[in-house]
Amino acid sequence: AMAREADTPSKLSQAIESGKIAITSNEMLVTNPLIDVVIDATGKPGVAADFDLMAMQHGKHLVMMNVEADVTIGCYLKQQADRLGVVYSVGAGDEPSSCMELIEFASALGYTIVCAGKGKNNPLNHDAVPDDYRAEALRRNMNPRMLVEFVDGSKTMVEMCAIANATGLVPDIAGMHGPKADRDELATVLIPRADGGILSRKGVVDYTIGKGVAPGVFVIVEATHPRIIERMDDLHIGHGPYYSFFRPYHLTSLEVPLTAARIALHGKPDMVPLPRPVAEVCAVAKRDLAAGETFEAIGETCYRSWTMTVEEARANRAVPVGLLEGGKVLKPVSKGELLTSANAAPDPRTRLFALRRLQDEMLYGD
Numbered sequence: 001a002m003a004r005e006a007d008t009p010s011k012l013s014q015a016i017e018s019g020k021i022a023i024t025s026n027e028m029l030v031t032n033p034l035i036d037v038v039i040d041a042t043g044k045p046g047v048a049a050d051f052d053l054m055a056m057q058h059g060k061h062l063v064m065m066n067v068e069a070d071v072t073i074g075c076y077l078k079q080q081a082d083r084l085g086v087v088y089s090v091g092a093g094d095e096p097s098s099c100m101e102l103i104e105f106a107s108a109l110g111y112t113i114v115c116a117g118k119g120k121n122n123p124l125n126h127d128a129v130p131d132d133y134r135a136e137a138l139r140r141n142m143n144p145r146m147l148v149e150f151v152d153g154s155k156t157m158v159e160m161c162a163i164a165n166a167t168g169l170v171p172d173i174a175g176m177h178g179p180k181a182d183r184d185e186l187a188t189v190l191i192p193r194a195d196g197g198i199l200s201r202k203g204v205v206d207y208t209i210g211k212g213v214a215p216g217v218f219v220i221v222e223a224t225h226p227r228i229i230e231r232m233d234d235l236h237i238g239h240g241p242y243y244s245f246f247r248p249y250h251l252t253s254l255e256v257p258l259t260a261a262r263i264a265l266h267g268k269p270d271m272v273p274l275p276r277p278v279a280e281v282c283a284v285a286k287r288d289l290a291a292g293e294t295f296e297a298i299g300e301t302c303y304r305s306w307t308m309t310v311e312e313a314r315a316n317r318a319v320p321v322g323l324l325e326g327g328k329v330l331k332p333v334s335k336g337e338l339l340t341s342a343n344a345a346p347d348p349r350t351r352l353f354a355l356r357r358l359q360d361e362m363l364y365g366d
Contacts, residue, residue: 030055037260039091041065041253043146044297045072045322049352053080061087061263065256067094068298071161071281072322073352074273076359089269093255096162099217100271102245103167111221114242115190115199116169117206119213120156120178127286128152129301149299153178154321157281157305158298160205164279164307166271171279172204174308183212187244190220195242205279216248276363282306282318282338289333295324295344303339314364317341323356 006012006022009032015022016034030038030051038055040048040062048069052062062081064070069077070090081088090097095118103116128151130137130144137144149155157175164170177198181189190206191197199206202222222241223229229240237243262268283303296302298321305321313320319327319339323346333343346353360366 027051030060031058033058035060036264037061037063039063039065039256039260040069041256043068043149044325045069046325046350046352048077049073049350049355052077053355056081056084056086056088059084059086061089061260063089063091063256063259063263065091065094065253067096067155067158067162068281068322070273071158071165071279072320073355073359074162074165075275075277076355076362078273079275079362087263087267087269088272089259089263090162090166090271091256091259092270093250093252093258095159095217095250096166097259097271098247098250098255099163099219100166102217102219102247103163103169106219106221106245111223111243112202113167113169113219114192114202114222115204115206115220116163116167116218117160117190117208118156118217119183119215120153120207120209121214122147122150124153124178124209125151126153126304129286130299145297145299147299152286152299152304154298154305156207157307158321160207161279161281161307162271162273164205165273165277168274168278169203169205170309171307172199172201172206174312175306176204176206178207178209180210181208181213182210183216183218183244183246185210186213186218186246187220187238187242191222191242213246215250216246217250218247219245221245277310279307280310280313280318281321282308282313282316283321283324283344285333285335285337285339287335289329291329291331293329295327295329297325298322306338319344319346320356323353326350 003021003023006015006024012022012029038060045068048066078088128148133147134144137147192199259270284306317340327346330343
């Protein structure tokens, strides 16, 4: 279908009614009565706060590809969706929802989930900044900031937190382990230490930088019944009691329409946050920061994401990474230091800040 520009409600309606794709820079058009489902693919938590709730208030279902927003105000948006009688869902195609397919499959079969996660897609460089990646971003037809969000590990932290908050699985340690475990080593590495692995507990999220995993996702499970272990071994799934299930791909934006269709046709979300989060995406400084500096966005030069349990984040008074953009450095921060309410202040004037405050009041009474 040919696309046409639509800068007014009437032009948008005409395009939709004639089966055309409409392109618009007028974000208020998310309220158009002919739109059934809104997909947020911005990666900017502030955009979600400004327009996603408005879309739901006008009866639109919401497909969230803005995972940065989901981990910041997803609980609140899901609660509002329920109140408004619409569906909120993380979209298919990203690692969280792809991993969720495996988690639901393995859980339905009665296995214990030991670890769920992904292979990191881009070589890990915690010090990455956009200026160093402009040529690669141009070659890959990507935004340099978004590429750096992948490279510096921020996106992985966000995605694993989204899985945690939809399942109750937790990061085993702050920042997770991120071992160099190849695909055939997953079920011997991402298991409890007592059995030769690196985990202090079962039921965690993590990622690997080993070979043969990216761009896929995995779930490590435990079988306990001797008959099931015998059958799994005989089927060449592995050598029990731990096994890995693997999905070798995630098709990003190509899969998203499936979520929109499942919602519109069946009212079924693919992945939603639990009523209470178990993990929080916080941030550590990527360089020394001076008092008075203004925080840039995720994927720039100031900070990178760092996932912790909610308990640890609250004990440290860590600032959620989604709130940092446009905020201020309160006092000098050393590279690698956690950003907390003592050294970092979000901009309190934003709609995002207000919605996060409502979420915290809803969850913790503070």
